[in-house]
Amino acid sequence: MKKKIGFVGPFSTANFGDWSMLVNNIYDLKTENPIIFTYSPRFPKQSLREYIEDINVKYIEVKLKDSVESTNVNNPTPLDALVSLDNASEVYEAINEIDILIVSGGGWINHFWSQRIDKLYKILIPIYIANQKQKQIVFTANGIGPFDETRELFRYFFGYIKGAKIAVRDNLYSMSHLHEVGVEGKEVFHLPDDLYLINQSIINKNTHIEILEKDYIVIEMFYPTNMLKKHEKILLDFSKKIYEKYGLTIVLLPFDLVQFGSEQAKYLHSIFEKSKLVDIDELGYLPMQDAYSIIKNAKLMITSRYHGLVLSLSAETPVIFRLYDKMGDFRYSYNKGLGMLRTAFDGIEFSEQDFLQIDLITILNNVENNLQDIVFNQKNIYSSKIFKQNKLKLKQVRSNYLQDILEQ
Numbered sequence: 001m002k003k004k005i006g007f008v009g010p011f012s013t014a015n016f017g018d019w020s021m022l023v024n025n026i027y028d029l030k031t032e033n034p035i036i037f038t039y040s041p042r043f044p045k046q047s048l049r050e051y052i053e054d055i056n057v058k059y060i061e062v063k064l065k066d067s068v069e070s071t072n073v074n075n076p077t078p079l080d081a082l083v084s085l086d087n088a089s090e091v092y093e094a095i096n097e098i099d100i101l102i103v104s105g106g107g108w109i110n111h112f113w114s115q116r117i118d119k120l121y122k123i124l125i126p127i128y129i130a131n132q133k134q135k136q137i138v139f140t141a142n143g144i145g146p147f148d149e150t151r152e153l154f155r156y157f158f159g160y161i162k163g164a165k166i167a168v169r170d171n172l173y174s175m176s177h178l179h180e181v182g183v184e185g186k187e188v189f190h191l192p193d194d195l196y197l198i199n200q201s202i203i204n205k206n207t208h209i210e211i212l213e214k215d216y217i218v219i220e221m222f223y224p225t226n227m228l229k230k231h232e233k234i235l236l237d238f239s240k241k242i243y244e245k246y247g248l249t250i251v252l253l254p255f256d257l258v259q260f261g262s263e264q265a266k267y268l269h270s271i272f273e274k275s276k277l278v279d280i281d282e283l284g285y286l287p288m289q290d291a292y293s294i295i296k297n298a299k300l301m302i303t304s305r306y307h308g309l310v311l312s313l314s315a316e317t318p319v320i321f322r323l324y325d326k327m328g329d330f331r332y333s334y335n336k337g338l339g340m341l342r343t344a345f346d347g348i349e350f351s352e353q354d355f356l357q358i359d360l361i362t363i364l365n366n367v368e369n370n371l372q373d374i375v376f377n378q379k380n381i382y383s384s385k386i387f388k389q390n391k392l393k394l395k396q397v398r399s400n401y402l403q404d405i406l407e408q
Helices: 016-028 078-082 088-097 111-132 148-160 174-180 225-230 232-246 262-271 288-296 306-315 331-344 360-382 385-407
Strands: 005-008 035-038 058-061 100-103 136-142 165-168 188-190 216-220 249-252 275-277 301-303 319-322
Touching: 005 016, 005 088, 005 111, 016 288, 016 306, 016 385, 035 088, 035 111, 058 088, 078 111, 078 148, 088 111, 100 111, 111 136, 111 148, 136 385, 148 174, 165 174, 225 232, 225 262, 232 249, 232 262, 232 360, 249 262, 262 275, 288 306, 301 306, 306 319, 306 331, 319 360, 331 385
Parallel strands: 005 035, 005 100, 035 058, 100 136, 136 165, 165 188, 216 249, 216 301, 249 275, 301 319
Antiparallel strands: none
């Protein structure tokens, strides 16, 4: 008898990476009639319609009695989350229906999400209830930490769900952060990011967006718009020189709506002389097959999104990932970025500063002056036998892990 699967995770917004990981997991697990626990009435319904229209999906929005942002609980326990649940009957009944709860990949197990405590509770609650009901709980490739002042919150979380199958997406710092909250290394699996190896059926879907330009670079710019405006002259000069020197157009590819990407793309399109805007406002999301195709056919990608790096590595497109500040430092994006590089390039000599940078102006200057060298050096890595073998090995590791879920 086929197991009934539920999914929970940080995928309830238009943010491309999070909901796309969920779709890829549904496809790779060949899921029928999943139950998806969400913290939004709109997402991921809107972005998933295209990909799982042929199967019956039940969405369960986890609702809280009151906003928990003002509860002033310094170190909330699982009970604090559970007693805040407003639609308990609905959530408990849905958990009763499933055999396995998949905690889909993402970067939510860290102290930044304590700033979104209501959303965090809405992810934690189905996991806690699944544990009460003795359901199988399985994590796909999640990023872990840093914890800092929320270490106790997550120590109580992992202590509550002992026996859950945990996987991380980097072999860098996630494991050490898990040690901080009492999780032993022998209990943890290392997998590639949930979006590194996209199911071929998704890639083969018809695209929505036509890119007529043959020679282009992709820019995904998740910088605050007011910061971009401060550098308007530098950005305009960059777009001119990239076209004059290399004959390249700039394709502006937002990974999210409004001020989370779309607004910035529109602004840059308004000042660049040679650019193509990928407008995702009408669809309400960036289609997976379009993102992959646009990136794969680019000469280079400049991105401030971690999954821009992931897709570039997957499509074997040269890439520079701008790390971003989270609450005063770069630990979170550094662990994600370098962790992904070390996973893809295991056994290959490389310098992370060729792929990871912090300052936008440094990136623009480097690309303007050294584009051909950047492309040549990164393409050499992609064409290496070890890189190809790593990708095949990682595909098998992920396949075995997912297959084990279904067979247990």
